Structure formats: C-alpha cells, structure tokens
Amino acid sequence: MLKINPDLDKIEISAIRKIAEACKEHQNGEKELINLTIGEPDIPAPKEIIDGTIEYIKTGKxxxxxxxxxxxxxxxxxxxxxxxxxxxxxxxxxxxxxxxxxxxxxxxxxxxxxxxxxxxxxxxxxxxxxxxxxxxxxxxxxxxxxxxxxxxxxxxxxxxxxxxxxxxxxxxxxxxxxxxxxxxxxxxxxxxxxxxxxxxxxxxxxxxxxxxxxxxxxxxxxxxxxxxxxxxxxxxxxxxxxxxxxxxxxxxxxxxxxxxxxxxxxxxxxxxxxxxxxxxxCRDISEVVDVYKERARVVCDKLEARGVYPIKPKGAIYIFLSLDEITDLSSLEFAKKLLEEEKVAVVPGIAFGMDNYIRISLVKDKDILSEGVERILKFLKK
Missing domain, CATH: 3.40.640.10 (Type I PLP-dependent aspartate aminotransferase-like (Major domain))
Structure with a gap:
C-alpha cells in the first residue's frame, strides 16, 4: 500500500457512530429498539422552508x-x-x-x-x-x-x-x-x-x-x-x-x-x-425549544424520582448522566450491555472524553423517552 497521512493512525471512528451502527443488529426482536444516540432532531423542518425551497427548485436556477x-x-x-x-x-x-x-x-x-x-x-x-x-x-x-x-x-x-x-x-x-x-x-x-x-x-x-x-x-x-x-x-x-x-x-x-x-x-x-x-x-423557534425543554424535564424528573441525578441541561438537546455510584462498568461497556439487554442505545461518555458518563439524546417524543428511561432504570437494578 502506498503511504498515507500517518496521523490517520491516531484517529478512530467516533464511539457515537460505533453504537449507532451496533443498533442495526438490534432493530428486530420482541422489544422495540429505542435509539437515543445521534443528536438529529426528530421535529420536522418548518413547512415554509420545504415549500419555498421546492418552489425555488422549480425555477431551474x-x-x-x-x-x-x-x-x-x-x-x-x-x-x-x-x-x-x-x-x-x-x-x-x-x-x-x-x-x-x-x-x-x-x-x-x-x-x-x-x-x-x-x-x-x-x-x-x-x-x-x-x-x-x-x-x-x-x-x-x-x-x-x-x-x-x-x-x-x-x-x-x-x-x-x-x-x-x-x-x-x-x-x-x-x-x-x-x-x-x-x-x-x-x-x-x-x-x-x-x-x-x-x-x-x-x-x-x-x-x-x-x-x-x-x-x-x-x-x-x-x-x-x-x-x-x-x-x-x-x-x-x-x-x-x-x-x-x-x-x-x-x-x-x-x-x-x-x-x-x-x-x-x-x-x-x-x-x-x-x-x-x-x-x-422562521426565526422564532420558541415552540421547538419548549418541546426540548419539556422532554428534558420529563427525563430528569423520572431519573431523580429513582435517586439518579443527571446534569440538568440549560440548553441543547441532551442529558448527560454520571455513572459514578451507579455502576462499575465503563461507559462503553454500559452502553453495549444496555443495548443488548434492554434495547436502548445511548452514547458512552468516553466519546466526549469522560468515561464515567453517558449521553441521552432528547430526539424522541416524551412517551418513547419515558420508556427509554424506565428501561435504563430497570437495567441499573440488575
């Protein structure tokens, strides 16, 4: 093989993507997969953007x-x-x-x-x-x-x-x-x-x-x-x-x-x-912000009710949860076992440089997020 940039040997595929790819193996089964990994908004883009862009495409310019x-x-x-x-x-x-x-x-x-x-x-x-x-x-x-x-x-x-x-x-x-x-x-x-x-x-x-x-x-x-x-x-x-x-x-x-x-x-x-x-x-996205804020509240409240205390976010679309005093597993081991046993996918904190955390994406509706948290709590009991 001809030479390539040697610095590429220092780089690996993100742990976020690794877990996301692993989800493919768990998409079919008795329990439906709940994927809380990638931070891709599930809220549709505003209709004005879609319609207006389509009209522009029709001009052929x-x-x-x-x-x-x-x-x-x-x-x-x-x-x-x-x-x-x-x-x-x-x-x-x-x-x-x-x-x-x-x-x-x-x-x-x-x-x-x-x-x-x-x-x-x-x-x-x-x-x-x-x-x-x-x-x-x-x-x-x-x-x-x-x-x-x-x-x-x-x-x-x-x-x-x-x-x-x-x-x-x-x-x-x-x-x-x-x-x-x-x-x-x-x-x-x-x-x-x-x-x-x-x-x-x-x-x-x-x-x-x-x-x-x-x-x-x-x-x-x-x-x-x-x-x-x-x-x-x-x-x-x-x-x-x-x-x-x-x-x-x-x-x-x-x-x-x-x-x-x-x-x-x-x-x-x-x-x-x-x-x-x-x-x-579409400058005013306050309704979208309210959706994410409510999702964050639901997730935090359910966790705290069981004695698990995440960082309460003041923005963005994630919950960052410490594994300290919860498990001895590394964040990657935790994420893999959670996926295998409860069919919930989260991002291991090692992806962000902190191995004692996991990240939960708020990109599902409240009912799905609630079910995901219940499964996480069930896994923690084990």
Missing part, C-alpha cells in the same frame, strides 16, 4: 452559488446577529459552509499549524480532536466537572504554554447542555486577547436555550480573536441539508475563503435557499 455564500443569506445572518446579539457583523465577514462540520474543518486548516496546542473543555464534542490531530496539532483537554462544567480562566492559565494557539468552545454544550456564564465568557475573552489566542466558538445550539440567555463569544470588542461557527441543523432541523456558516474578522475571512473554496467550492444553492427562508421567515 440551480447554477454554481457565489463564493462564500449567496449575498441574501449572508445579509440575513448579519441582520440576525445585529438584532439579537447587538454585534456589528458585515455580510463580508460571513462564509456559508457545508454544515458546521465543514466550518470547523476550514477554520482549523486555516489557523492551526503543526506543533500548535488547542485547549478545550471536558466533556468535548468528539469531532474536534481528529481535525486538530490531522493538522499536526494537539488537543489539550481541561476537566470542568469541578467548575459546573464551564471552562474558567483559572483552568486556562494552568494549561497555557508557548504552543497554545487557540481555545475551542461549545456552549450550550454537547453533551452536557451547560451554558457559559457571562462572567466566565467575559474573562475568557479578555484572556484570549491578552495572550493573542483564537477562540473558536462552536455555537450550533445557541438558539436552543431553556434558562437564562445565550452568552455568545461573538462581541464587538473581540472580533479579531473570535471565530464563530453555527448552522441550521439543530435550530431548524436541516441536518441533511448540510448548511452552516463561519463569522470572523474581514481579514481572517480572506484567508478562510481560500481553504473553503478549494475544499468544497460552495454549499448547494438549494440548501442555501432553504437557509435563507429559515432566516427570513
């Missing part, structure tokens, strides 16, 4: 999109951040991407160099480390379980080295549902600026907030340091449309656009039109 994203969509994203977050964002500071994943890839390829270190908070989204490893860099993972699962300046100071290039953050958090406090946000921004660090802020769950408000890292005073990544997959159930975006300073965008162009050229014009409709006509 399906040529190559403009590099960086169609102007109308970038203008709507710009308006959204100005109106909701009071941040001055120009359409020329936005790149429309093939989902937030391509956005992450483009950012990391652009700013992270071989030998660099990138700090993140445990638990962390498993998509970060492979991209950083492939860039020849190292992900430094900081345990936040003693600080209410929020990254703090104190922990950053302990892990800062001459090689530190960036901090990558995800709030509301996948998998914990924790949001960052304004105090911690502000202190981290000041720290990044004083130490010439990038903040790569993955805010794909920013619009799914149950309590308080989302404290975005995108602020007017720190535009040179912050690179924001977001998308429409979670907020508008457009997972298969693969549409997201990057917001950065104008100067950095000029570099990001080169990597983006030679990676994908541009996202599908069809998906961009769907996102445009979402931005114009």
């Amino acid at each position: 399906l040529g190559y999109p403009q590099l960086g994203g169609i102007v109308e969509l970038r203008e709507e994203i710009s308006k959204f951040y100005k109106e909701k977050y009071k941040v001055d964002v120009s359409p020329d500071e936005i790149i429309v991407t093939v989902g937030s994943t391509e956005g992450l890839s483009t950012v990391i390829k652009t700013v992270i160099l071989p030998g660099d270190e990138v700090i993140t908070a445990l638990p962390f989204y498993p998509g970060y480390e492979p991209l950083i490893v492939l860039a020849g860099a190292k992900l430094i993972k900081v345990d936040t379980s003693k600080t209410e699962f929020q990254l703090t300046v104190e922990s950053l100071k302990r892990n800062l080295t001459e090689k530190t290039k960036a901090i990558i953050l995800n709030y509301p958090s996948n998998p914990s549902g924790v949001i960052i406090s304004k105090k911690n946000r502000d202190e981290i921004l000041k720290f990044a600026k004083s130490n010439n660090l990038y903040i790569i802020s993955d805010e794909v769950y920013s619009e799914i907030i149950f309590e308080n408000e989302h404290n975005s890292f995108l602020t007017n005073d720190y535009r040179d340091n912050v690179i924001l990544i977001n998308g429409f997959s979670k907020s508008h159930s457009l997972t298969g449309w693969r549409i997201g975006y990057i917001i950065s300073s104008t100067k950095l965008r000029n570099s990001l656009i080169k990597v983006h162009q030679y990676t994908v050229t541009a996202p599908s014009i069809i998906s961009q039109r769907g996102a445009l409709i979402a931005s114009k006509k």
Whole structure:
C-alpha cells in the first residue's frame, strides 16, 4: 500500500457512530429498539422552508452559488446577529459552509499549524480532536466537572504554554447542555486577547436555550480573536441539508475563503435557499425549544424520582448522566450491555472524553423517552 497521512493512525471512528451502527443488529426482536444516540432532531423542518425551497427548485436556477455564500443569506445572518446579539457583523465577514462540520474543518486548516496546542473543555464534542490531530496539532483537554462544567480562566492559565494557539468552545454544550456564564465568557475573552489566542466558538445550539440567555463569544470588542461557527441543523432541523456558516474578522475571512473554496467550492444553492427562508421567515423557534425543554424535564424528573441525578441541561438537546455510584462498568461497556439487554442505545461518555458518563439524546417524543428511561432504570437494578 502506498503511504498515507500517518496521523490517520491516531484517529478512530467516533464511539457515537460505533453504537449507532451496533443498533442495526438490534432493530428486530420482541422489544422495540429505542435509539437515543445521534443528536438529529426528530421535529420536522418548518413547512415554509420545504415549500419555498421546492418552489425555488422549480425555477431551474440551480447554477454554481457565489463564493462564500449567496449575498441574501449572508445579509440575513448579519441582520440576525445585529438584532439579537447587538454585534456589528458585515455580510463580508460571513462564509456559508457545508454544515458546521465543514466550518470547523476550514477554520482549523486555516489557523492551526503543526506543533500548535488547542485547549478545550471536558466533556468535548468528539469531532474536534481528529481535525486538530490531522493538522499536526494537539488537543489539550481541561476537566470542568469541578467548575459546573464551564471552562474558567483559572483552568486556562494552568494549561497555557508557548504552543497554545487557540481555545475551542461549545456552549450550550454537547453533551452536557451547560451554558457559559457571562462572567466566565467575559474573562475568557479578555484572556484570549491578552495572550493573542483564537477562540473558536462552536455555537450550533445557541438558539436552543431553556434558562437564562445565550452568552455568545461573538462581541464587538473581540472580533479579531473570535471565530464563530453555527448552522441550521439543530435550530431548524436541516441536518441533511448540510448548511452552516463561519463569522470572523474581514481579514481572517480572506484567508478562510481560500481553504473553503478549494475544499468544497460552495454549499448547494438549494440548501442555501432553504437557509435563507429559515432566516427570513422562521426565526422564532420558541415552540421547538419548549418541546426540548419539556422532554428534558420529563427525563430528569423520572431519573431523580429513582435517586439518579443527571446534569440538568440549560440548553441543547441532551442529558448527560454520571455513572459514578451507579455502576462499575465503563461507559462503553454500559452502553453495549444496555443495548443488548434492554434495547436502548445511548452514547458512552468516553466519546466526549469522560468515561464515567453517558449521553441521552432528547430526539424522541416524551412517551418513547419515558420508556427509554424506565428501561435504563430497570437495567441499573440488575
């Protein structure tokens, strides 16, 4: 075999996908499988998006999109951040991407160099480390379980080295549902600026907030340091449309656009039109947020009634449950046995760097979630 990138030997398929694939073996049987793994919203995309996109397709105007994203969509994203977050964002500071994943890839390829270190908070989204490893860099993972699962300046100071290039953050958090406090946000921004660090802020769950408000890292005073990544997959159930975006300073965008162009050229014009409709006509997703909030309440209440205490999420679409004092099994062993014996699929915490947790996705209706929790509790009795 001819040589390939040796760093690929350091990367494995995500444990999330491994469990999801294992589900296929348990789809048929006396007990119906309850799959609570992948964070793919079950709530349908708004009808306005579907209908409007179909009408656009019928026009036949399906040529190559403009590099960086169609102007109308970038203008709507710009308006959204100005109106909701009071941040001055120009359409020329936005790149429309093939989902937030391509956005992450483009950012990391652009700013992270071989030998660099990138700090993140445990638990962390498993998509970060492979991209950083492939860039020849190292992900430094900081345990936040003693600080209410929020990254703090104190922990950053302990892990800062001459090689530190960036901090990558995800709030509301996948998998914990924790949001960052304004105090911690502000202190981290000041720290990044004083130490010439990038903040790569993955805010794909920013619009799914149950309590308080989302404290975005995108602020007017720190535009040179912050690179924001977001998308429409979670907020508008457009997972298969693969549409997201990057917001950065104008100067950095000029570099990001080169990597983006030679990676994908541009996202599908069809998906961009769907996102445009979402931005114009479907900004209010409060009903969707209420559904996830109620699901989270149901799951937490059922667990707590039996003496099992998960992290109560303040956003996102997950429940993160500690296995401490519940079982001696590793998270992967727990997930496999739960799947085999009770036909419930959850994600082992090892996927997020914490082997003493499991993640439950809130992507089923309340009745199915209730049954899933009952099965989990039954399994724990064994």
